[in-house]
Amino acid sequence: MTAGYLFFSGGACALLLLAAAKVSLNHHRLAAGRWLILVLVGVICYLLWPTLPPMPPAGAFLINLPIFLVPAAFWLFTHLLCREEEPFPRWGWIPIGLAIALSIFAKYAPSSLASGAQTLLFNLSQLLSMGLVGAGMLTLLGQFHSDLVEERRRLRAILLIAVGVYMLIVIGAEFLFTYHPVPHGVPTLHALLASLLSLAACLWLLALSPSALGESLPPSATxxxxxxxxxxxxxxxxxxxxxxxxxxxxxxxxxxxxxxxxxxxxxxxxxxxxxxxxxxxxxxxxxxxxxxxxxxxxxxxxxxxxxxxxxxxxxxxxxxxxxxxxxxxxxxxxxxxxxxxxxxxxxxxxxxxx
Structure with a gap:
């Protein structure tokens, strides 16, 4: 792994840990806050994974599990953020369960499984993950003009443009580079983009609008x-x-x-x-x-x-x-x-x- 990737990914992880600590301290009692924390932890694990030494299967699974959960957590967070008056649809748990199960099975499939079957499982898991992120982006877009909370409208736009598009690019790139070699410099560019987004998120959460997330998340009242x-x-x-x-x-x-x-x-x-x-x-x-x-x-x-x-x-x-x-x-x-x-x-x- 290049020094550039290590530098930028390390910076991004530090910033994301700071953001996760901020959310955890102020919003851990809210379901939306917990799903957001899971998204942040999953992204941290994703950035750290290429830099880690080989580890036992149990340890590797604990690192990978939050990564597998990121698309589902993103959709659940956006639903609670934007559709607080409606329960999460029951049918939504079906693609969430399938995406998580396929991601785990594709990563830890038995060695006896044919390579073609492993590839199919991976492709299906990536498509489902992109679908979950897409569902989250559609949730952010839905009823945007009806939202009366100004800070939440701004947060919707930030998540839709920055985070949602970033996650789709990452999942799409993983899908593409399964069949083609990764060009030189792409991992470093990815880490740089992640660090810039993390810096922007921390500036927004801690300096520019420290009360914005609290005003955006649904209150505990009915x-x-x-x-x-x-x-x-x-x-x-x-x-x-x-x-x-x-x-x-x-x-x-x-x-x-x-x-x-x-x-x-x-x-x-x-x-x-x-x-x-x-x-x-x-x-x-x-x-x-x-x-x-x-x-x-x-x-x-x-x-x-x-x-x-x-x-x-x-x-x-x-x-x-x-x-x-x-x-x-x-x-x-x-x-x-x-x-x-x-x-x-x-x-x-x-x-x-x-």
Missing amino acids: PAEEKISPPAQAPSPDEQQQAQMRKLQAHMHNGGYRQTGLTIRELAEQLDTREHLLRILINRHLGYRNFNEYLNQFRIDEASARLADPEQAHLPVLTIALDIGYRSLSPFNAAFKRRHNLTPTEYRRQRLPT
């Missing part, structure tokens, strides 16, 4: 508690903000939320205000972290009343969902069940017994 109570540290709105809040609430109570596909930009235009000011108002003074959840508060209130109204018992649930602004039944059912822990049909059946 979504319902979080929506009802605005943050305790939020300053009182000034007169202009109070006037804007009254205007906003009047518009929504008059049915502004019923517009299908309503975005915060469109709502700002309807209220003749700037989008970033509206984001601050809804986030800091009304206590919502996601614009769709703010809309859902009004929509589910109306749906609940209409489902419990005997005069509207003949209306299909889909009709009510479309009337209050949903494009289809699936997101309405999900939002309704998060509120009442019942499907709309079950709720109506309880409120309107035959």
